[in-house]
Amino acid sequence: MTTTPDRDTYWRQILTNGTMPPATHFLNFRLIDLNVEDGWCEGSFLLAEQATNPGGNAQGGFITAILDEVMSIAGSIVQPPPAMSPTLQMTTSFIRPVPVGAPLKARGQIVRKGRAALFTEGWLWDENGRLLAQATASCVPKSLA
Amino acid sequence: MAAQSPEEKPIVSDAEMLARFQNSSKRPPCSDTLGMRLSEINQTNKTIRMDFEVPDMFANPTGAVQGGFIAAMMDEAMSTCCIIASNVTMTAPTLEMKTSYLRRLMPGPAHVEARIVKWGRSAAFMEAECYDDAGKLVAKATATAIPMPFKRLS
Numbered sequence: 332m333t334t335t336p337d338r339d340t341y342w343r344q345i346l347t348n349g350t351m352p353p354a355t356h357f358l359n360f361r362l363i364d365l366n367v368e369d370g371w372c373e374g375s376f377l378l379a380e381q382a383t384n385p386g387g388n389a390q391g392g393f394i395t396a397i398l399d400e401v402m403s404i405a406g407s408i409v410q411p412p413p414a415m416s417p418t419l420q421m422t423t424s425f426i427r428p429v430p431v432g433a434p435l436k437a438r439g440q441i442v443r444k445g446r447a448a449l450f451t452e453g454w455l456w457d458e459n460g461r462l463l464a465q466a467t468a469s470c471v472p473k474s475l476a
Numbered sequence: 477m478a479a480q481s482p483e484e485k486p487i488v489s490d491a492e493m494l495a496r497f498q499n500s501s502k503r504p505p506c507s508d509t510l511g512m513r514l515s516e517i518n519q520t521n522k523t524i525r526m527d528f529e530v531p532d533m534f535a536n537p538t539g540a541v542q543g544g545f546i547a548a549m550m551d552e553a554m555s556t557c558c559i560i561a562s563n564v565t566m567t568a569p570t571l572e573m574k575t576s577y578l579r580r581l582m583p584g585p586a587h588v589e590a591r592i593v594k595w596g597r598s599a600a601f602m603e604a605e606c607y608d609d610a611g612k613l614v615a616k617a618t619a620t621a622i623p624m625p626f627k628r629l630s
Contacts, residue, residue, distance in 0.1 A: 390504075421577075
């Protein structure tokens with residue numbers, strides 16, 4: 332079992348080393364901060380023009396993609412690395428229109444870490460701190476060791 | 477400025493409606509990003525089918541499509557289903573969407589079937605399923621939306 336400082340270092344390194352998976356790269360993710368003990372992660376995002384819906388804002392699935400990123404990170408970092416947390420089910424509430432091409436901030440957080448199930452929550456804000464979307468998900472812990 | 481009601485606007489055949497969507501010059505960027513092609517419309521049953529070519533850029537660390545982009549495909553299909561259910565007089569911004577991820581989906585061909593469960597004056601309820609290239613069910617979704625008249629100049 333890795334100790335907390337090791338786990339913290341491991342995940343910070345993974346999330347800032349510049350070799351992001353394609354989906355993470357597409358969403359222009361930058362790590363703001365994380366806490367492996369409390370199980371939360373905050374990141375900044377920027378949606379490209381390619382995510383634009385007919386109304387000129389971000390299409391809902393791309394908003395779900397941002398929240399899935401930070402919520403999956405929250406689910407992963409509470410486990411001994413390497414690990415991930417595949418999403419079983421996720422519900423997103425689209426509270427306000429989400430702009431494309433503008434900085435966004437998202438937070439993913441563990442609600443409960445069980446042996447067989449993880450429950451997560453997520454929030455998305457604009458740069459003025461207005462809540463744009465909110466989500467809950469159930470996931471399974473999966474060790475890649 | 478006033479939007480036409482579905483009752484006032486002439487009904488066209490499914491084939492003509494499909495052709496109008498396929499030939500539309502007002503295709504939003506998100507449709508191209510997802511490699512979307514509307515392939516079937518049934519106005520009577522309020523169902524549609526959309527084909528997708530999911531690009532590699534939506535892969536997660538395992539190489540499978542990140543769940544949010546599967547949600548994007550189903551949102552695209554359910555939203556289009558609303559526009560068709562209103563006979564292209566209304567759009568319906570999604571309020572809430574719940575997605576169940578049953579299997580992993582690899583980048584490449586996929587398709588989504590979507591339908592209206594209830595089309596009401598103040599709320600719409602939709603459902604969708606996403607299938608991989610082999611026809612296996614990979615995800616299911618339900619959503620709610622608020623129908624709103626298109627702001628059009630005609």
